[in-house]
Amino acid sequence: xxxxxxxxxxxxxxxSRRHGEQVLTRRSGVSTPLGPVLLGVDDDGLxxxxxxxxxxxTPKDRVSRGxxxxxxxxxxxxxxxxxxxxxxxxxxxxxxxxxxVEDALSRLGREPGAGLNAVISTLDDWRALLRRSLEGxxxxxxxxxxxxxxxxxxxxxxxxxxxxxGWTGPSGAVHDFSRNGWDVEVxxxxxxxxxxxxxxxxxxLDPSLSTNLHLAVPHLSSATDAPDIDARIDRLVEAGVPMDxxxxxxxxxxxxxxxxxxxxxxxxxxxIRWWTVGDxxxxxxxxxxxxxxxxxxxxxxxxxxxxVLPTALMDDQVADxxxxxxx
Numbered sequence: 235x236x237x238x239x240x241x242x243x244x245x246x247x248x249x250s251r252r253h254g255e256q257v258l259t260r261r262s263g264v265s266t267p268l269g270p271v272l273l274g275v276d277d278d279g280l281x282x283x284x285x286x287x288x289x290x291x292t293p294k295d296r297v298s299r300g301x302x303x304x305x306x307x308x309x310x311x312x313x314x315x316x317x318x319x320x321x322x323x324x325x326x327x328x329x330x331x332x333x334x335v336e337d338a339l340s341r342l343g344r345e346p347g348a349g350l351n352a353v354i355s356t357l358d359d360w361r362a363l364l365r366r367s368l369e370g371x372x373x374x375x376x377x378x379x380x381x382x383x384x385x386x387x388x389x390x391x392x393x394x395x396x397x398x399x400g401w402t403g404p405s406g407a408v409h410d411f412s413r414n415g416w417d418v419e420v421x422x423x424x425x426x427x428x429x430x431x432x433x434x435x436x437x438x439l440d441p442s443l444s445t446n447l448h449l450a451v452p453h454l455s456s457a458t459d460a461p462d463i464d465a466r467i468d469r470l471v472e473a474g475v476p477m478d479x480x481x482x483x484x485x486x487x488x489x490x491x492x493x494x495x496x497x498x499x500x501x502x503x504x505x506i507r508w509w510t511v512g513d514x515x516x517x518x519x520x521x522x523x524x525x526x527x528x529x530x531x532x533x534x535x536x537x538x539x540x541x542v543l544p545t546a547l548m549d550d551q552v553a554d555x556x557x558x559x560x561x
Contacts, residue, residue, distance in 0.1 A: 239273070239339075240332045246275040257282055257306070264339045266346045269315060271339065276321075281328065283335045284308070284317040285342070287350050293318045300324030301331065301364055303357065318350045320357075329490035330367045333481070334360050366488040373497040376463070379487055380501050381422025381452035382410055383466045387473065388506070388552075389418075392560040394474035400559070404486035408437045415445030416559040419511075421538075424454040424501060430537040439517035439538075447511040448555055451540065453504040460502035464491055507546040508555060516542060 239262075246258055259272040259282075266286055274282035284306065287293065292305050306319040320338070322331035338356040342348060348355075371379070382403060389411060390397035396413060403410035409417040419438050421431035431451055433439055441447045461469075467484070471477050484490065509515065518536055520528060547555065 239336050242273050243275060243281050243332065246273065247279060257284075257308070259284065259308070262339055264342050264346070266342060266349050268349065271342060272317070273335070281322045281331055281335075282306075283320040283338060283353070285320075285338075285349060285353055287316055287318045289314075289316045291316065291318070291350065293350055293353075300327045300368055301334075301357075303353070318353055320353055324368070326370075326494040327364065327367055329492040330360070330364055330485075333485070333490065334364070363485060363488070367490060367493060369488075370494070370496050371488060375488070376495065376497055376499050377422045377424045377454060377501065378420075379489060380454060380463060380466065380499075381450075381506075382420050383463070383470065384452050384503050384506060385411065385418060385420050385450050386475070387466070387470060388556055389559055390470060390473055390475055392556055394470070395476060395479075396560050398470075398475045398479045398483065401483050404483045408435075408443065409447075411559065413559055414561070416561075417444040417447045418450055418559065419447070420450045420452065422452045422454060424456060426455075428453050428540060430539055432535060433517060433538050434535050436518055436520040436523075436534050439511050439515065440519040440521055441511050441513055441515070442519070442521050444511075446555075446558065448559075449509045449511050449515075450506055451508075452506045454501040455504050456498055456500065457502045458500055460500040462499040463489065467491060507540075508552045509543060509546055510555075515544070 242260060242262070246260060249258055251258055257274040257276045259274040262271045262273050264271045268286035268288070271286070272284040274284050276282065287305070294304055300323050302321050302323060304319050306317050307314050308317060322328060334356060337360070338353050341352040341356060345352065382401065386397045386401055389400070400411050400413040402412045410420040411418040421433070423431055428451070437443055439449065467480065470480060481491070517538060518534065
C-alpha cells in the first residue's frame with residue numbers, strides 16, 4: 235500500500251490548485267463514523283494525514299523532531315469539521331512518514347471507530363523508527379547493509395522469497411541469514427586493502443551453534459557511478475523478492491526507500507569471498523571459554539585477519555552453499 239500512498243501524495247503535490255490553499259486534500263479510501271480520512275499537502279509541500287475527530291477534541295503531540303500531531307478545522311459545504319492533523323515537517327522523513335500513514339490507515343480500516351486512538355497507537359509504535367530515520371545511517375551501517383543486500387541477491391537467485399524471509403540479521407538474530415540450521419554471517423568491507431573484518435560477538439563464528447555455518451565477506455568500493463541502496467532494492471524486487479517483506483526488514487535496519495543519507499551510498503561490488511566455518515576456523519567462541527571466565531563480561535568483539543584465513547571457497551563450492559541454504 236505504501237506505493238499507492240506515495241502516489242496519492244505525489245498527485246496532490248502536482249496539483250496546481252495546491253498553491254494558495256491552506257491544505258489541498260483527497261480521500262484516502264478509509265472512513266470513520268465521523269467521516270472520511272483525508273490525505274493532504276499544504277502550500278509548502280508538506281504531507282498531512284487528517285482523521286476526523288469530535289469538534290471539542292484538541293489533539294497535540296510532538297512525536298519526534300519532524301513529525302507533529304495537532305488539529306485542523308476544514309470547511310466542507312459550509313460545515314466546519316475538525317481533524318487530527320498528523321504532519322511531516324522534515325522532508326528527509328517523507329519515506330517513513332508514508333509508511334506510518336499506511337500503517338495508520340490499515341488500523342483505521344480494520345477498526346474505523348478507533349479514530350484518534352489508532353493514530354496515537356501507530357505513533358507510539360513508530361517513535362523509535364522515526365528517530366532512527368532522522369539520525370540516518372553511518373558509513374559502516376551503509377556498507378554493512380549493501381553487503382547483506384548483495385548476499386541476498388545471491389541467495390535469491392535460487393529462491394527470492396526464502397532469501398528475504400531468511401534475512402534474520404535485522405531482527406537481532408546472531409547471524410545475518412538463517413534457514414533450517416544453515417547460517418551465513420556477512421562481514422562487509424570497503425577498505426582499499428581489505429585486511430580485517432570486525433566480529434561483533436562470540437557466537438557469530440561458533441560452528442557448534444549451526445548445522446552449516448559460512449562467512450561471506452563482500453568487498454565494496456566507493457564509486458559515483460555505482461548503484462546505491464535503492465537501486466539494489468529495485469533489482470531484488472525485479473528478481474522476485476517480495477517488497478512487503480523486504481521493506482519490513484529494511485525498516486528494522488533503520489532504512490526506508492528514498493531516505494536521505496548524510497554519507498555516500500554508491501558502492502560497486504568488487505567480490506564476495508566465502509568460507510566454511512568449522513571447528514578449526516580462526517576466531518573466538520564462547521564454547522571455548524570457561525563459563526566462569528565469562529561471568530561479568532558484557533560484550534566481546536574482535537578483528538579477524540582475512541589474510542590468515544583458509545583458502546576461500548571456489549565458485550562451484552559457493553554455488554553449492556547457496557543451493558544448500560535455500561533447500
